[in-house]
Amino acid sequence: MDSSRPIGVFDSGVGGLTVVRALMERLPLESIVYFGDTARVPYGVKSVATIEHFTAQIVDYLLGQQVKMLIVACNTMAAAAAHVVKARAGDVPVLDVxxxxxxxxxxxxxxxxxxxxxxxxxxxxxxxxxxxxxxxxxxxxxxxxxxxxxxxxxxxxxxxxxxxxxxxxxxxxxxxxxxxxxxxxxxxxxxxxxxxxxxxxxxxxxxxxATTTAELAAARLHELGLASRGERPAHYRYVVTDVPLRFQTIGERFLGRSLGAVERLEW
Amino acid sequence: MDSSRPIGVFDSGVGGLTVVRALMERLPLESIVYFGDTARVPYGVKSVATIEHFTAQIVDYLLGQQVKMLIVACNTMAAAAAHVVKARAGDVPVLDVxxxxxxxxxxxxxxxxxxxxxxxxxxxxxxxxxxxxxxxxxxxxxxxxxxxxxxxxxxxxxxxxxxxxxxxxxxxxxxxxxxxxxxxxxxxxxxxxxxxxxxxxxxxxxxxxATTTAELAAARLHELGLASRGERPAHYRYVVTDVPLRFQTIGERFLGRSLGAVERLEW
Structure with missing residues (x-):
C-alpha cells in the first residue's frame, strides 16, 4: 500500500478532532481525512443496530477515499460496532480509541x-x-x-x-x-x-x-512500513454530513487550531 | 373528513409526549398517532436544510396514516420547517407549538x-x-x-x-x-x-x-367539525425510528403514564 495515502479518522461528530489533534502532533508527516457524522450526532444514546448501520456507511465512504488506516475516534462506535469496521476494512489496518x-x-x-x-x-x-x-x-x-x-x-x-x-x-x-x-x-x-x-x-x-491512540497509530504504521516519508506536505480534509457552521465553531476549540475548509457530504 | 381519524403528533424524539399528555387530558375522545424520530434526535443543533428534509419524511409518513390533523410538537421543526409541513399537508389542518x-x-x-x-x-x-x-x-x-x-x-x-x-x-x-x-x-x-x-x-x-397546543387543537377541531364524537374508544400509537427501549423508559416520565406497545419504523 502507498504510504503517502491519508489516514481515515471518524467520529459521530466533532469529538474525534481531539484524536486528529493528537495525531497531527505525534505524526506531523501524515495526511488525514476526518469524517464527522454531524447530521446524526450524537450516537451515545442510540441503539446498537442503528450505530452498526451508520458505522458501515462511514467506513465504506472512507475506504472509497483510499485511506491506508482507519481510526475509530468515537468510543461509542468502537464499543458497539468495531466488528463492523473490521469486517469491511479488508487489509486496511484498523485502530480504535x-x-x-x-x-x-x-x-x-x-x-x-x-x-x-x-x-x-x-x-x-x-x-x-x-x-x-x-x-x-x-x-x-x-x-x-x-x-x-x-x-x-x-x-x-x-x-x-x-x-x-x-x-x-x-x-x-x-x-x-x-x-x-x-x-x-x-x-x-x-x-x-x-x-x-x-x-x-x-x-x-x-x-x-486521544494521545494513547496517536501513540498506537505511530507504532502500527511503523510496524507495517506504512509511515509517511514526507514525500508531499501533510494534507488535512474534514468531511461532515450537516452544514459545517457549528462544526467549524466548536471544531476549532477541539482541534486547538483553525480548521480550514470543511466539506459537506449529502447522503 | 372522517372525524374518527387520529391526530398525528410528531417530534424529533420523546419531548413531544408532553403535548400528547396534554391532548389526552384535554381531548380524551381523540385517537393519536405519535411519531418520534429517535434515531436522529436531537434536531436542535442541526441545520435548517437537514431539519426540512427530516420533517418532510415524517409528514409524508403521517399523512399515509390517514391523520385528520397534524401537530408539530417540536419547537425546532416548527421554527425551521413549518412551511414544509403546510406545503405537504394539503387540506389536513396543521398546528404547531x-x-x-x-x-x-x-x-x-x-x-x-x-x-x-x-x-x-x-x-x-x-x-x-x-x-x-x-x-x-x-x-x-x-x-x-x-x-x-x-x-x-x-x-x-x-x-x-x-x-x-x-x-x-x-x-x-x-x-x-x-x-x-x-x-x-x-x-x-x-x-x-x-x-x-x-x-x-x-x-x-x-x-x-404543551397545554396551550392542546387548547388550540380543541378549538380548531371544533371549528372544523372534526372533533371525535367517541364512536370508538380513543387509540394511541407510538412510532419511533430507533429501537424503542430508551424511548419507553424516558417516555413514561414525559407522558406521566404507561406507554404500551411502541412500534419501530425502519427507514
Missing part, C-alpha cells in the same frame, strides 16, 4: 484499579472492562456513564461551577473505589482535563484516549 | 414583556419573536437558548442542584428585563416547571406550550 485507552491504562496502573467514564452506550457496552480483562485478568474496573459531559463541553463550560458540580456527582462512586487511573472514554472529555484533574486529585492519573 | 405558545403569551402578558427559552436552533430562528410581533407589534421579546436543559431532563435531574444552577445562569439576562411571562419553547421544559417556577419567582408566569 478503546483499544488504545485500554492498553495504556492496563500497562500503567500500579494499584490495578481503573476507573472508566464515557457515554451511556459506551459504558453499557462494557467494552473497556472486557478489553482490559483480556489484557490482564487481575485488574478491577469501575465504570460510570456521564451523559451530561458532552453537552457541557459543547456549551463551552469547560471550567464552570455547573460542570464541577456535575463531575463531583458522577465521579463520587468511582473515587470511592481504590483506583489510580481514570480513562477518559469519550473524545469530548480531554477538554475537561484541567477540571477533572482537580476533581480526582493527585492520586489518580487521567488516561486520555 | 410555536403558534400555540405565541398566541397564549401575547394574549395574557400585562407588562407586554415576554421571555422565551428554547434550543439554540429555535432561538436562533427567532420564530417566537416574529410570530408574537405579528400578533402584537407592541410586545418586547427576550430570548435565551438553554442547550443544557434537554440533556438535564433526559438525565432525570429535574430537581437537582446542577439544574438549578444552570437555570439561574441561563435565566439571569432574561429576568433582568421587565417580563411577566416566560414561554417554555421546548417540549422537554414542562418537566422542569416546578424548578423554573422557583427560579423565576412569583412575578413571572410560565407559558407551557
Amino acid at each position: 478503546i483499544e488504545a485507552g485500554a492498553q495504556a491504562a492496563v500497562r500503567d496502573s500500579g494499584l490495578r484499579g481503573i476507573g472508566v467514564i464515557g457515554t451511556p452506550t459506551t459504558i453499557n457496552s462494557n467494552a473497556y472492562a472486557r478489553r482490559m480483562h483480556q489484557l490482564d485478568p487481575t485488574v478491577r474496573v469501575y465504570s460510570q456513564a456521564c451523559p451530561l459531559f458532552v453537552p457541557l463541553v459543547e456549551e463551552g463550560w469547560l471550567d464552570h461551577p455547573v460542570t464541577r458540580l456535575t463531575a463531583q456527582e458522577y465521579l463520587k462512586p468511582v473515587l470511592a473505589e481504590e483506583v489510580d487511573s481514570l480513562v477518559l472514554g469519550c473524545t469530548h472529555y480531554p477538554l475537561l482535563k484541567p477540571l477533572l484533574k482537580d476533581v480526582v486529585g493527585e492520586g489518580v492519573r487521567l488516561v486520555d484516549s | 410555536i403558534e400555540a405558545g405565541a398566541q397564549a403569551a401575547v394574549r395574557d402578558s400585562g407588562l407586554r414583556g415576554i421571555g422565551v427559552i428554547g434550543t439554540p436552533t429555535t432561538i436562533n430562528s427567532n420564530a417566537y419573536a416574529r410570530r408574537m410581533h405579528q400578533l402584537d407589534p407592541t410586545v418586547r421579546v427576550y430570548s435565551q437558548a438553554c442547550p443544557l436543559f434537554v440533556p438535564l431532563v433526559e438525565e432525570g435531574w429535574l430537581d437537582h442542584p446542577v439544574t438549578r444552577l444552570t437555570a439561574q445562569e441561563y435565566l439571569k439576562p432574561v429576568l433582568a428585563e421587565e417580563v411577566d411571562s416566560l414561554v417554555l419553547g421546548c417540549t422537554h421544559y414542562p418537566l422542569l416547571k416546578p424548578l423554573l417556577k422557583d427560579v423565576v419567582g412569583e412575578g413571572v408566569r410560565l407559558v407551557d406550550s
